[in-house]
Amino acid sequence: MAKQLEGPILPFLRLDAAVALPKFRQVQDQLRMAILRGHLRAGARLPASRILAEELGLSRQTLVRVLENLKAEGYLEARQGAGTFVSQALPRQLPKPHFTLGESDASPRLSRIGALSRGVSAEIGQMEQKPFLPNQPALDRFPFAVWRKCWNAVTRSGRATMGYGDVAGELVLRQRIAEYLALHRRDSCDPEQIVITPGGHAAFTLAALALADPGDGIWFEDPGPVTTSNLFRTLGLHLCPVDVDSDGMDVAGAMARHPDARLAFVMPSRHHPLGVTLSLPRRLALLEWARANDAWIIEDDYDSEFRYDGAPLPSMRSVDSHDRIIYAGSFSKALYPGIRVGYLVLPPQLVGAFRNLSGLIHRSVPVETQLALAEFIGGGHFASHLRRMRGLYAERREAFQEAGRTALAGLARVDCSESGLNALAWLEGSRGDRAVHRAVLDAGLQCYPLSDYTIATRRPGALILGYAGVPAERMKPYLGRLAEALSQP
């Protein structure tokens, strides 16, 4: 027969008027904790609810409610006519709950991907919004009022945007994207070839998972965007760095050194960060390699929207007659990063697998955002925003170039490619770009050192500077400040 607990009862029960929790919750939490901590052992009988209520100065109903809840949770059990007991089914030794945060376990058991994840930094976007932060569109010029109008228009009816939606993305958005690609990228596709993803990186992830097994090689331009190379490396792919020259990716070199790669990741429209364009002969050679080796090409159509010298070049996909290209686009630069919408245009034979995999790992993308975006594109706001931004960025590029040549003379050579949002400043002298980078941050400006983007091939030091987010009239003073930072010993 279990011993009954006697009063001054349950020393661990203490009501605290200063605590915001209702009394019954305090008693309930404390009783539960007392059982978990072993103060109340399995089989112990509790005092009658009437006695407990008196002890604690609470109503009997309150105590009955507490005991009923703890019975429902399995901590207590009632025995007919005998009262309430700590459940016999509980193990003798109970674990001790604790709620501390800290790296208690230095090396938890992780998968290969999990272990690789520990070593990379993914703190993109945590960058401070300081002048010359790379990859920044002019967020203050985005027609946010129009965007809000589109969002409000499509959510007015409510119901339409509330379900999961199509796993490949809403058809109306896929239609608008297909029209945009046909008109601006000279690239016809069927909306059925498009899969909408929660951002560009999710699109790359989908392609990597569906097309390459761990250990498979992927051609990757060196230098190249570090978050993207980190992504592929972390997913277990074997990163094959490929040189980049003024004609873009060195396709012949890659064929000689890594013929068996399964994937090629390439930015033909505008290489990031060097700003070069992949030449037509190399595009065709790359396509031919992919066909002959049953490999796939991920075309990241990076910054293709912003070309200041002539019309944007057609996408590489538009000359792909072998159906080897997975075309990836996103709205992070053309609209704003926080929108988190990307997409893939797929060769027909891949549509089924990608659609299913995307449905499994993402299900879908916020339907209200998709419909608002379709409305934004369909209403002509996307095209006119791009046109305005092309003009604005061209102006800012011009101002950066002009002021930069003077301000940075003898310190760095300014290199604005004919497209994109960023420039390069190739450092004169022997100081490494990483050291200079710290000086730039200390001066209240932002930039990335080119060295952070290099994989195997070392290059002369350079800073990647974003000009698109900086008003033209601010270029001169900011570049003056940059020059000061660069001329520090």
Place this chain on the structure above:
Amino acid sequence: MAKQLEGPILPFLRLDAAVALPKFRQVQDQLRMAILRGHLRAGARLPASRILAEELGLSRQTLVRVLENLKAEGYLEARQGAGTFVSQALPRQLPKPHFTLGESDASPRLSRIGALSRGVSAEIGQMEQKPFLPNQPALDRFPFAVWRKCWNAVTRSGRATMGYGDVAGELVLRQRIAEYLALHRRDSCDPEQIVITPGGHAAFTLAALALADPGDGIWFEDPGPVTTSNLFRTLGLHLCPVDVDSDGMDVAGAMARHPDARLAFVMPSRHHPLGVTLSLPRRLALLEWARANDAWIIEDDYDSEFRYDGAPLPSMRSVDSHDRIIYAGSFSKALYPGIRVGYLVLPPQLVGAFRNLSGLIHRSVPVETQLALAEFIGGGHFASHLRRMRGLYAERREAFQEAGRTALAGLARVDCSESGLNALAWLEGSRGDRAVHRAVLDAGLQCYPLSDYTIATRRPGALILGYAGVPAERMKPYLGRLAEALSQP
């Protein structure tokens, strides 16, 4: 010396007034296509722009523009004083572009994951919105006007919602979620332990990728949600089906048969679709197994918000003193599926790896949605919506149960568990639930056959019926229609 092309020139150039494209674009596209198709060979000289312009009835400026564009794209080249030529750098044999959609290649080369993806169906959410569609909250009762107000309030300033945001999710939303969990799930955590994901499935994907290698075992309740088992299987995990009885997952059976699994996926609050709760002794046994075997538990806190009999049970994580639980939640049922926001609560030692991996594969979740959601929770709308829905669903459950007992007598036994959005109808007689399912669809209703959820253990036939989306006064006629479908031979 390259032969000059003579007029009636370029038979493949044909302007079409009926085509919406501007003339220069028509000429440009057709010239490009002529080169790609081999009608114009590498090295061929083009007629002077003046002659071409006359031929086509266009201005000379237009032709100059076309030729300049094609030079920029690499199709043409100018030779000083000699005119314009098809680029010599192009290969002799060019690929033929085509734009047809169809499964031209029956078995493209895919990864293991890609190949598995072809075989599954991910067409969730494509289900027709018919009465009794399972897992449907009462979307028409969601306070969409309040939601729009929250969205408009946080996007008023524009700029704040436009960047990538925090890779782990906006801090303010993580704080609101931590408060909700503390208050409603009796589960204290630090907001730093939370990672926001684009939906619940993205959260499971993150956990599976970070914690298990291909081939690793995962305990999975049998029956269990088919899209989730498809996800784990497609990611290459070895699915270990575990029986479910009235106390939930058969932990002892799983320990005996699959002791070496790396993961356990469990729905302790409310098993889907059986509706049972994992007992406290089994929760503790499961935690002890995970501790002893260095395994991890994914707690899917499925439908924990909707319990009609007593308060919601505390989460399993709240008694985890070994830091083995990855707690997964989403807003798909509590708010609406289209919102696409989920989250994980992680043991401290996993935070770093998950944060990095999430940043790589998702970067972040739409910032405006996150901030609107934080506003919605912080303003008390979430708690009061849940309270209202609990009342509404309890009423609908009652109506379903009462009408169902009469209408389905002799056809099926109605089984409404004390929580969730769905009921089970266990079929009498020998007809399989898949056959009955088709009859139900033909009757203009929806349901899922239990057989679609079973993995290894066959059970008696049953239909999963969603009652939460059906008004109480419609239960009787719909159940009458269901009875008719069930009584067909």
